[in-house]
Amino acid sequence: MATQKDVARLAGVSVSTVSRVLNGSSLVDEKTRDKVQAAIKKLNYRPNLLAYSLRARSSRLVGLILPELTSIHASFLQQVEESCMERGYSVMVGLHRNDCEREKALIDEFQRRNGDGLILYPAIDGQNVSNNLMEYISIPVVLYEHSFGGQFGNVTFNNYEAGAMAARYLLKLGHRNLACTVGPMGSKFLRDRFWGFYNELKKQGLTVQEKNIYRCDFNYQVSNFQSGGEAVDYFLEGRSPEDTPTAIWAHNDNVALGILKGLHKRGIRIPEEISVVGVDNISLTEVYYPSLTTIGQPVKKMAEKAVEMLVRQIESKDGYRAGNLVMEPELVVRESTGPCAGWKRLQSEKQAGA
């Protein structure tokens, strides 16, 4: 790899002149410029970004730290890469697997590489979220899906509203006997999803019975699928028809797909007998049979915004600090939901009566 020194030697000038040519300084004679340009082309010279970064204190490097690469995080990463590329930043990825030590190591490593800024989905270690991040992060950060009381800029999903939206939709379809799953309550965003759902029912004078709430233990993709299956057993085993929920809301799509599968196995028709709703709108919800009605999270847009907010912080000279951006859910109706059977009958009777 040729350096500026080589170019300078070949062109018969000093390195500073080469540098000036590269940076488009007007303080360089046209003939000299041409000589340098020729040398650059001849040697196929390209500036070393490490040296630049060291001097300029800017690496044009964005770090993305996630727990793991689930479907939704992969979409997020894909868009982050796209948006960074557009702005001339490269992306380093680290997966902490919900291990706080590892998360710290990744952040540290990134800062030691003079990374410009970080997009971080913090580790959830059991009931505790890493909470002393402030101490060892000294570069711009945008949090994804977590807010930490606004200490950092962040992009979150309106999880409460997502839960509420699911509840409203199922109620509108006439369902009254509802079941739902909940994830580890250690993470605020899952709590929000649940309470949104719960409180919306309450508002309508309804509730979810304890036996219709299935608590999923794990937080990993495969386990989520499994949890869905287990939830079905939990909701259906030894129940009379009247005691069986007519709709199930899952706190995320992977669990919802596990539920669909579990219902299939038992030969239960969807949505005729039981309706299912998820949250997230991951890509496979569309292909599944039946396709899954879900509360969509605008992941791509969130990634785009996260990068935008981060880069603005990085490039601002007046210490701009990004705020809290909350993205709204969107109901995506597909094939896994339908009017409650009893309700349907009621409706047609009404129509016949009219």
Added chain:
Amino acid sequence: MATQKDVARLAGVSVSTVSRVLNGSSLVDEKTRDKVQAAIKKLNYRPNLLAYSLRARSSRLVGLILPELTSIHASFLQQVEESCMERGYSVMVGLHRNDCEREKALIDEFQRRNGDGLILYPAIDGQNVSNNLMEYISIPVVLYEHSFGGQFGNVTFNNYEAGAMAARYLLKLGHRNLACTVGPMGSKFLRDRFWGFYNELKKQGLTVQEKNIYRCDFNYQVSNFQSGGEAVDYFLEGRSPEDTPTAIWAHNDNVALGILKGLHKRGIRIPEEISVVGVDNISLTEVYYPSLTTIGQPVKKMAEKAVEMLVRQIESKDGYRAGNLVMEPELVVRESTGPCAGWKRLQSEKQAGA
């Protein structure tokens, strides 16, 4: 961020001494060492990796360049990150989206950052694969899924055998009227898959009729799902029962899932009426209804091997160059395949006769 200079000042020694302490040199007095260690702790000093890289000509940075983040590539990335972490390397990711220009830009960028080595899934631009990579890559490389005549080290999947394995399995189940999909023939690995399937049938004196071969145009995940649906239309529209294939092999799992969905829509029972087989064994094949029988690609192992081969090249002082590693497919039998209906009858008659 504290530097060695700060530590040196605080400890009352020179930077060279600090550096020696950090690198565990024996040529430093115990008392001095303690003073320096104390200063390091006090200032919470951590070495700047950029400066180190510049000097040492080793960045401990591995680049991973992929077309995009499909399910299978996300798994690959996840394992690459894991394996790199274990060996003390960080990972930069770039997605070229099958655009050769972009691929070149990513490679270039990475080399300008003194990246140590590259794992590359090359761009397939229409019928042409980027073929002058040699010219602008001057660091260790391991190719993924492509071999380029062995110019670079590479990890590939035995795609030919995967196709053959699918064919053998379906024949064993008694299917004789087979259909299949093919992807863009510009990429060798998809050609291999097809010819493996085709030749295996030929070996048994069978063939796939032209009307039972559906050519998928696109290479992207969403389109793959769609292609599967279109393939179903192509195979079934206006066919008499005898003329309808009893088994379909898709050249990848996404297409296969699209096919399952298409068959569902038409009310066709799987596998009773039509069996379906995919290739890759992506995670959703297990959750789908019915779960998909597929020819598994050991992605995690391939990622692990790729990193292993790459790091060995990077760290070898005698110019070691990795060779070609071919990973074997594995038949994963699930619910989407079953004996051919006619064959089943034949078998039971046989049994009854015996």
Added chain:
DNA sequence: ATAGATTATGAAATCGATTGTATTCATTAT
């Protein structure tokens, strides 16, 4: 006691860029 070896340390070069300061040379003004 002194030469020679050993140990501990600092100064300076280096990696590959950028940039402030100094210098050279040509041009213009007085």
Added chain:
DNA sequence: ATAATGAATACAATCGATTTCATAATCTAT
């Protein structure tokens, strides 16, 4: 003709590390 201006370029410092070389201090052996 000479001083002042300005353009073009070179020199040197800097970013934060490592490493070679030189030097000072200590120790060993004769």
